[in-house]
Structures are given as structure tokens and as C-alpha cells.
Amino acid sequence: MNLVQILLPCMDNSGQPFAKEDFESVKEELAGRFEGVTAYLQAPADGLWRQGGEANADKIVIFEVMTDEIDLAEWRDRRTALERQFRQEKVIIRHLPITLI
Template identity: 65%
Template sequence: MHLVQILLPRADNTGRPFGREDFDRVKEDLASRFDGVTAYLQAPAEGQWQDGEQSSTDEIVIFEVMVDDGANGAPS
């Protein structure tokens, strides 16, 4: 088994926040595909990345699922 983390931004590129229903839809989809999910939605983490000389940040939420080892080690 492997733990897979999915990091999603809390807002789009214009700064408009995604609605709770968007994250609920992702949570339901992951739960049905992987028989369970852990969602960290209330206390967002901060993501940071470099684009050349410029550094950018955003708030993210985290979803975690456990996946079986497949023939290629990836979920089906």
C-alpha cells in the first residue's frame, strides 16, 4: 500500500476561492474510487514554488488516499 497526497489550491489563478461543494465533490469521488479518503480542508497549508526568479505562494488543501500496489505501482 502507498499513501498518495493530492494537493489542491483553495482559489483559482485570479484569487477567487473554490466553493466547499467543489472540495466535497472531490472527496466523494476519491472515497468511492479508493474506498476511503482523508481530507484536510479546515486549516489550509501553504504551497510555494519558483518560476525563474519569482516565488509564488497559495493556500492549499490536502486529500490523502491509500492505493494498492498494482502491476505498475499505480492506481487503476
């Protein structure tokens, strides 16, 4: 079993918040494809990263799905679509092997 996490920004690069509908469409698509999704939307996480000597901060929301198989081509296509939808240079999608208890 794998846990896949998608990290999406709450705002675009100009500081304008994305509409609730933007996140709802992601949630609905994932729920339909993977028969369930957990969306952490109410309490955005703080992201901080360094690029060269410059620090960047962001508020993010996280979507999680569990799946037996990881189709990397499908996930790369989904990442490209999310980068376009949320006008981002890079959307982080990561997967971790998990054991259900």
C-alpha cells in the same frame, strides 16, 4: 501499500475561492473509488515555489488515499480532470510507499 496525496489550491488564479462543493465532490469521488479518503480542508497549508526569479504563493488543501496498487494511467487521467475542474496548469499528485504499523 501506497499513500497518494493530491494538492489542490483553495483559490483560482484570480484569487476567487473555490466553493466547498468543489472539494466535497473530490472527496466523494475518492471515497467511492478507494473506500476511504482523508481530506485536510480546515487549515489550508501554505505553498511557496519559485519559477525563474519569481516567487509564487498559494493556499492548498490535501487529499490522501491509501491503495495497494498504483495505476499511473488512472492517476494521470484524474490529474487532467482536476486541472480542468480547478483551472490549473498543473495539479500535484504524488505517491509514496508506506508500511502500516
